[in-house]
Amino acid sequence: MTLILKTNPTSPDPDILRCAAEILRRGGIVAFPTETVYGLGAVIYNEDAVRKVYVAKMRPPDNPLIVHISRESMLEEVAINMPEKAYKLINKFWPGPLTLILPRSPNIPKIVTGGLDVVAVRMPAHPVALGLIDEVGSPIAAPSANLAGRPSPTTAEHVIRDLYGRIDAIIDAGETLYGVESTILNILTDPPTLLRPGAYPVEEIERVLGESIYIPPFARGFAEAERALAPGMKYRHYAPETPLLLVEPRSGDLEAMVSTIRSLAIKHLGVGEKVCIVASAETVDRYRDLPVELLVIGSRRNMFEVAKNLFKTLRRLDDLNCTIGIVEGFEERGLGLTVMNRLRKASKTKIPV
Numbered sequence: 001m002t003l004i005l006k007t008n009p010t011s012p013d014p015d016i017l018r019c020a021a022e023i024l025r026r027g028g029i030v031a032f033p034t035e036t037v038y039g040l041g042a043v044i045y046n047e048d049a050v051r052k053v054y055v056a057k058m059r060p061p062d063n064p065l066i067v068h069i070s071r072e073s074m075l076e077e078v079a080i081n082m083p084e085k086a087y088k089l090i091n092k093f094w095p096g097p098l099t100l101i102l103p104r105s106p107n108i109p110k111i112v113t114g115g116l117d118v119v120a121v122r123m124p125a126h127p128v129a130l131g132l133i134d135e136v137g138s139p140i141a142a143p144s145a146n147l148a149g150r151p152s153p154t155t156a157e158h159v160i161r162d163l164y165g166r167i168d169a170i171i172d173a174g175e176t177l178y179g180v181e182s183t184i185l186n187i188l189t190d191p192p193t194l195l196r197p198g199a200y201p202v203e204e205i206e207r208v209l210g211e212s213i214y215i216p217p218f219a220r221g222f223a224e225a226e227r228a229l230a231p232g233m234k235y236r237h238y239a240p241e242t243p244l245l246l247v248e249p250r251s252g253d254l255e256a257m258v259s260t261i262r263s264l265a266i267k268h269l270g271v272g273e274k275v276c277i278v279a280s281a282e283t284v285d286r287y288r289d290l291p292v293e294l295l296v297i298g299s300r301r302n303m304f305e306v307a308k309n310l311f312k313t314l315r316r317l318d319d320l321n322c323t324i325g326i327v328e329g330f331e332e333r334g335l336g337l338t339v340m341n342r343l344r345k346a347s348k349t350k351i352p353v
């Protein structure tokens, strides 16, 4: 049995927060909304509870969890030897979707960090998440509340789909704001390294830092270059059950992208496949004459919208029961980098045009 606790996202019901906090303090695991995606939380000091999180998600034990805090004073509990640079970013971006890699405090059980001597920390900008952590009174370890390998959940319904019966409770406060996970930055390297592009564009962070950030190939979503820098990056991610082909307009030529997608669709239709095309608002009309399912992910002029709809669209694709999905790529600027990282990880085949 999983308890479903409904609340308003902007002014959460104190009774709901107290109830969820009580479950956590007693060693339970609770899914809750953040401004990015839903997380699955456990008190960091309760090793059994943290272990339950790995089991419920079927997550490999060497893939560490992000520690969530609700106030800056909690930082001392989880990180030591804070680099000066960290405060520049914290002052500007917290609470918000920026996760920092910091030297780990010996207080944190090893299971949280997968045995690493660094810890990933963030302060979520969501009244429910902040209220819950405050009510518990200690930091909460929380990965995204999906089964390992599935698209991250942006609604409580997604969490219910993946984890109902496997976790103690879900706080349902509606759809999350960004729809993609936090940006993860390692500031312990020189220059700082982007481990995962996320809801804050890397260009914005560079502006505040006053230096450039190294973007390794795996942060752009290229599997062939993956290394264990961020342990989670080596696993297949975000994948819908429907095999996905990603057509990447690397030259920026949308006409070439559209005609490649049309030929691919026709080829697959010809052998009796049921095809779905995931298109942008600008290009969707170019496929209307084909006997395919069409999903619109958003407008190319509003990458915030595309990012927000991304995981929801990947889940919808599975509901259509197509045998193949063909998805349009986006320019890797701003949130486009985040979207392309997720699409490359989600897709079986990448076709550059």
Ligand code: TXA
Binding pocket: 034, 036, 037, 038, 039, 040, 063, 064, 065, 066, 097, 099, 101, 113, 116, 118, 119, 120, 124, 142, 143, 144, 145, 180, 181, 182, 183, 184, 195, 229, 230, 231, 232, 233
């Ligand atoms: O927006 C988010 O970050 C969401 C919400 C719930 O806060 N959380 C999230 O967690 O996306 P998860 O577990 O799905 O992704 C965390 C990523 C993983 O790829 C993991 O390998 C990496 O962060 N990570 C965690 N701790 C790390 C560490 N100490 N060093 C390097 N990478 C770490």
Ligand code: MG
Binding pocket: 143, 144, 152
């Ligand atoms: Mg995840």
